Amino acid sequence: MAESIAVECVLCPGGCRVRVLADRTEGARCRRGEAHARQEATDPRRTVTTTVAVEGSALPVVPVRTSAPVPRDLQAACVREISRLRLRAPLYRGQVVLVDLLGLGVDVVVTRSLPAGRETLLPMSNPASR
Amino acid sequence: MGGHPGGPGIVAVRGAHATMSGEVDVCVVGSGPAGLAAAAAARRAGAGRVVVVDRETSPGGILPQCIHDGFGLEEFGEAFTGPEYAERAAGDAACVGVEFWQGTTALALGPGPELVLVGGSGRQVLRPRTVVVATGCRERTRGNILLPGTRPAGVFTAGTAQRLINVMGVLPGRRAVVMGSGDVGLIVARRLHLEGCEVEGVYEILTRPGGLVRNVVQCLHDHGIPLHLGHTVVEVHGDRRLEGVTVAAVDADGRVRQGTRRRVPCDTLITSLGLIPELEILRGLTDGTVDESMRTGLERVFLCGNAAFVHDTVDCVTACGRLAGRAAARHAAGLRWPRRVARVEAGEGVRQVVPGALSELAEAARFHLRLDVEGFDVEVQARARDRPLARWRLRAVSPTQAVALTAGPARLERLRQDRTLAFVARPGKEEAGGRIHRR
Ligand SMILES: Cc1cc2nc3c(=O)[nH]c(=O)nc-3n(C[C@H](O)[C@H](O)[C@H](O)COP(=O)(O)OP(=O)(O)OC[C@H]3O[C@@H](n4cnc5c(N)ncnc54)[C@H](O)[C@@H]3O)c2cc1C
Ligand code: SF4
Numbered sequence: 086m087a088e089s090i091a092v093e094c095v096l097c098p099g100g101c102r103v104r105v106l107a108d109r110t111e112g113a114r115c116r117r118g119e120a121h122a123r124q125e126a127t128d129p130r131r132t133v134t135t136t137v138a139v140e141g142s143a144l145p146v147v148p149v150r151t152s153a154p155v156p157r158d159l160q161a162a163c164v165r166e167i168s169r170l171r172l173r174a175p176l177y178r179g180q181v182v183l184v185d186l187l188g189l190g191v192d193v194v195v196t197r198s199l200p201a202g203r204e205t206l207l208p209m210s211n212p213a214s215r
Numbered sequence: 216m217g218g219h220p221g222g223p224g225i226v227a228v229r230g231a232h233a234t235m236s237g238e239v240d241v242c243v244v245g246s247g248p249a250g251l252a253a254a255a256a257a258r259r260a261g262a263g264r265v266v267v268v269d270r271e272t273s274p275g276g277i278l279p280q281c282i283h284d285g286f287g288l289e290e291f292g293e294a295f296t297g298p299e300y301a302e303r304a305a306g307d308a309a310c311v312g313v314e315f316w317q318g319t320t321a322l323a324l325g326p327g328p329e330l331v332l333v334g335g336s337g338r339q340v341l342r343p344r345t346v347v348v349a350t351g352c353r354e355r356t357r358g359n360i361l362l363p364g365t366r367p368a369g370v371f372t373a374g375t376a377q378r379l380i381n382v383m384g385v386l387p388g389r390r391a392v393v394m395g396s397g398d399v400g401l402i403v404a405r406r407l408h409l410e411g412c413e414v415e416g417v418y419e420i421l422t423r424p425g426g427l428v429r430n431v432v433q434c435l436h437d438h439g440i441p442l443h444l445g446h447t448v449v450e451v452h453g454d455r456r457l458e459g460v461t462v463a464a465v466d467a468d469g470r471v472r473q474g475t476r477r478r479v480p481c482d483t484l485i486t487s488l489g490l491i492p493e494l495e496i497l498r499g500l501t502d503g504t505v506d507e508s509m510r511t512g513l514e515r516v517f518l519c520g521n522a523a524f525v526h527d528t529v530d531c532v533t534a535c536g537r538l539a540g541r542a543a544a545r546h547a548a549g550l551r552w553p554r555r556v557a558r559v560e561a562g563e564g565v566r567q568v569v570p571g572a573l574s575e576l577a578e579a580a581r582f583h584l585r586l587d588v589e590g591f592d593v594e595v596q597a598r599a600r601d602r603p604l605a606r607w608r609l610r611a612v613s614p615t616q617a618v619a620l621t622a623g624p625a626r627l628e629r630l631r632q633d634r635t636l637a638f639v640a641r642p643g644k645e646e647a648g649g650r651i652h653r654r
Contacts, residue, residue, distance in 0.1 A: 099611035
């Protein structure tokens with residue numbers, strides 16, 4: 086019983102405190118929680134989201150995400166690497182702007198479409214706002 | 216541009232169905248997820264001209280600044296970021312012919328209903344057949360809680376900081392203290408940390424975090440940001456720019472414990488003190504009480520999304536908007552405005568319940584509750600004065616997460632037996648439960 090890792094389950098309001106041991110888990114009140122705790126104890130992963138500087142658009146930054154979760158402890162390194170990017174509008178939601186981030190096998194993807202120029206989005210079709 | 220993986224995005228749907236004239240069946244105020252869902256649902260339910268007005272220049276409400284993921288798990292079975300969710304919802308509304316009047320503020324609402332709008336070049340009075348108010352929330356500010364001290368720059372609400380960083384690309388400071396542990400505050404703490412602003416700590420006056428466990432783990436624990444429960448910020452220092460705050464431990468009644476004051480140098484204070492429904496345009500007309508289809512007390516005016524109830528997830532907000540939109544379409548087509556037949560109140564163990572009324576047309580209802588009870592196997596009852604009318608069993612509950620209870624036709628029939636009904640919650644059996652939080 087040397088190795089035991091404590092994980093707070095985040096999947097439901099129950100908030101079970103789970104102990105993950107080599108061969109079993111203790112304290113989870115459901116299967117889903119057990120699997121989640123084991124994953125958290127052995128290979129915790131998170132989707133990283135941040136922003137990147139963009140030129141030629143009404144907004145100075147565009148939000149991005151990783152295409153898949155990355156190891157939890159590499160979040161800061163990922164953000165640092167992504168922040169070195171410089172992008173140009175137009176950009177489209179889903180557009181890949183960096184391939185194979187830090188050799189992790191995940192890409193960086195734009196999460197907001199940004200047109201080039203001063204417009205941010207939809208036109209104003211309201212006669213009162215021309 | 217069609218070749219891009221994300222598709223053309225909403226920039227390309229400009230003017231797709233825009234018509235400039237004709238009577239407006241449904242005017243939605245607010246283009247957040249609630250308003251967008253309401254507008255699309257109204258069109259799908261047969262409404263003619265549906266217009267969304269919003270003072271912001273792009274649709275999505277608060278979502279474009281919420282760049283983290285976790286939105287729409289129930290709606291789309293996939294975890295989107297806020298901007299992605301906003302774009303999908305706006306695209307969906309545009310595709311079914313909703314008109315967007317961005318950059319337009321609704322100044323006043325009157326019976327009729329009648330809306331006074333102001334846009335870039337002036338004022339306009341609109342008389343739509345129905346109005347859906349989906350104006351979201353405001354953040355409680357430092358002023359709301361009367362925090363003593365000076366008035367230097369560097370004090371931001373969590374939402375303002377979030378917008379500065381994620382939309383304007385500006386880091387608000389170098390060293391921050393976060394006051395309050397609501398979800399937005401936790402998410403902003405992580406964001407500040409990752410952008411290189413040191414977060415000295417999060418101070419929560421209560422003995423439990425205000426936000427979801429998920430956010431405590433992923434925003435604070437993951438990044439080694441300390442959470443101080445039972446602590447608060449008691450004073451603000453600095454002349455022009457914030458120079459520091461005094462924090463202290465507090466007892467159960469919120470009084471500062473002797474000898475626990477500590478001065479923390481920082482140039483930024485983030486307040487995350489909770490959200491208040493934005494009901495400004497209903498003021499003096501009706502309160503925020505709605506019935507099962509999100510009808511307000513004012514004829515042919517609906518209220519939905521976070522303006523009606525501070526929902527936990529955008530999925531609930533979307534469902535709520537859809538309910539209002541569908542009903543608005545039916546009333547725009549001539550359905551008579553119903554009477555209210557029952558009042559719904561929060562009783563023992565329940566802090567809030569929405570809807571607060573049932574109409575004579577009610578066939579089914581979805582109740583959203585905030586409980587003061589936590590634990591497993593909790594029983595919620597809807598009671599007439601002296602007897603239970605319906606019961607629900609909940610597997611696991613916590614005061615920080617709202618619960619949704621559905622009542623189908625059979626249950627609703629029973630609920631309507633009395634003019635006033637109260638929801639009560641009984642603590643669960645298991646050891647984790649059994650606590651009622653009193654404040
Ligand atoms: C700062 C902040 C951060 C949040 N972060 C998260 C999060 O990370 N995750 C999460 O699940 N939830 C978050 N929420 C909750 C969030 O509010 C809901 O998930 C959701 O966005 C609510 O949708 P809504 O449509 O009701 O309101 P909103 O998204 O707030 O949209 C309301 C819209 O109405 C417009 N409006 C208001 N008054 C008028 C007027 N008089 N005239 C014209 N337009 C008007 C506003 O400009 C706004 O666009 C956050 C809320 C806030 C305030
Ligand atoms: S283990 Fe199961 S019951 Fe416990 S918190 Fe996790 S999901 Fe909820």
